[in-house]
Amino acid sequence: MYDDILLPVAPGSAANAAVPHARSLAERYGATVHVVSAVDTLEHTLAGPRAGAFAERVEAGAERRVETVVGELTDAGIDAVGSVIHGEPLAVIENAIEDTGADVVVMPTHTRTGLKRVLLGSVTEKVVRTSSVPVVTVPMAESEA
Numbered sequence: 001m002y003d004d005i006l007l008p009v010a011p012g013s014a015a016n017a018a019v020p021h022a023r024s025l026a027e028r029y030g031a032t033v034h035v036v037s038a039v040d041t042l043e044h045t046l047a048g049p050r051a052g053a054f055a056e057r058v059e060a061g062a063e064r065r066v067e068t069v070v071g072e073l074t075d076a077g078i079d080a081v082g083s084v085i086h087g088e089p090l091a092v093i094e095n096a097i098e099d100t101g102a103d104v105v106v107m108p109t110h111t112r113t114g115l116k117r118v119l120l121g122s123v124t125e126k127v128v129r130t131s132s133v134p135v136v137t138v139p140m141a142e143s144e145a
Contacts, residue, residue, distance in 0.1 A: 002029040006102035008093050008123075009037050009069055011062035011084075018138040019069055022106040025136075026078045034100040035069045035082040037062040038092035059084060089123045090130070097133055104133055108140035 007022040026033050039055075039062050066082035073080035085092045097105065109124040128135045 002026075002031045002103040004100050004102045005031050005033045006093070006096055006100055006105045007033050007035050007069070008089070008096075008105070008107050008127075009035055009065050011037050011039060011058050011065055016069070016108055017140040018106045018108045018136075019072065021136060021138050023073055023076055023078055025104065025106065026073070026080075027076075031103075032079040032081065033073050034096065034102060035066050035073070035080060036092065036096045036100075037066050037082075037084050038089040039084055039086050040088050040092075090126045093123070093127050094130065097131065102133055104136060105131060106136045106138065109137040 002025055005022050005025055007016075007018060009016050009019075022033050025031060039059050062084045066084055070080045070082040083096075085096070087095075093105065093107075096102065105127060107124050107127065109122065124135075124137055128137065
């Protein structure tokens, strides 16, 4: 049923409740997990040395996160590949679905409510609305973010 699973991860996040779900699906279906992290910075629009340093820190965090998750999955016997892609997260995920041939996306959803939810929005909600493939959402406590 699933040959390729897309697992988006946040650059600075130390936790992602969706990882065990992606691993479980991959084990069940013998699927490959494609771990992707979107690096969306204002590096090209801001001036000064701090803009570049910030972008480098974000990218380094994304690379570490992808390497960590790919390592966890590989250690569990799952075929996993990872990439860090520059761009707006929704566009990166939409493109990754097509580029990887993903059959399903597995991603966390924050448990924000009220004003935080309205102001911060949710990439996951946007992916659910626009995805061409099924999206498995996994609740993630705010403290995990």
